[in-house]
Amino acid sequence: GQTGGVYDSQIAFYSLSRTTDDREPDKICSLGNNAVLDLRRSGGSFWALGESALNIVAQDGASSASYSYGGQYLKDFDLGGDGFASLLLGKYRAGSSASLVTVDASGEVLGTLDLEEQVLDLAAAGRDVGVLPASGLTLYTRDLEVYQTLENTVGVQNVVLREDGTAFLVGNDTARLYIPD
Secondary structure, eight states: OEETTEEOEEEEEOOTTOOTTOOSOSEEEEEESOOEEEEEEETTEEEEEESSEEEEEETTSSOEEEEEOTTOEEEEEEOOBSSEEEEEEESSSSSSOEEEEEEETTSOEEEEEEEOSOEEEEEEEBTEEEEEETTEEEEEETTOOEEEEEEOOTTEEEEEEOTTSOEEEEESSOEEEEOOO
């Protein structure tokens, strides 16, 4: 929608006990001029990932938090972490220079890591974040502390993390399961 001539994304909350004639939402939370790219429900909140910010709105619509990208471009993301989001932000749309940022449910930064390699894929699940550049897979904690690395990932294009810390490494013709120590 629009508010005052400016684009305005909103999350509208409807009670399940309402009648079919009642079309007005119970609560509306504005996300501002931020086109929503992905929406996920996690831990009693809705995580709305937009072009310029991540908004976290409580399930009852009463409270919200946000993390602004500060003018940086969103290059990749994963909302699959347990109580956190992983964002790959860059100063430029193209190029390999980027920062990996993890953000908690209150919009606070858990960790930041500058990366100078082109990231092929990014995944988060449970308490872990996986970053896959051409040189190999690196697994981080949600605070972006390295806890495992795997070299020789030639042909791997995607990584899928599972909550138990294992990772599927997916290529054109194969998928391998990696179980960290």
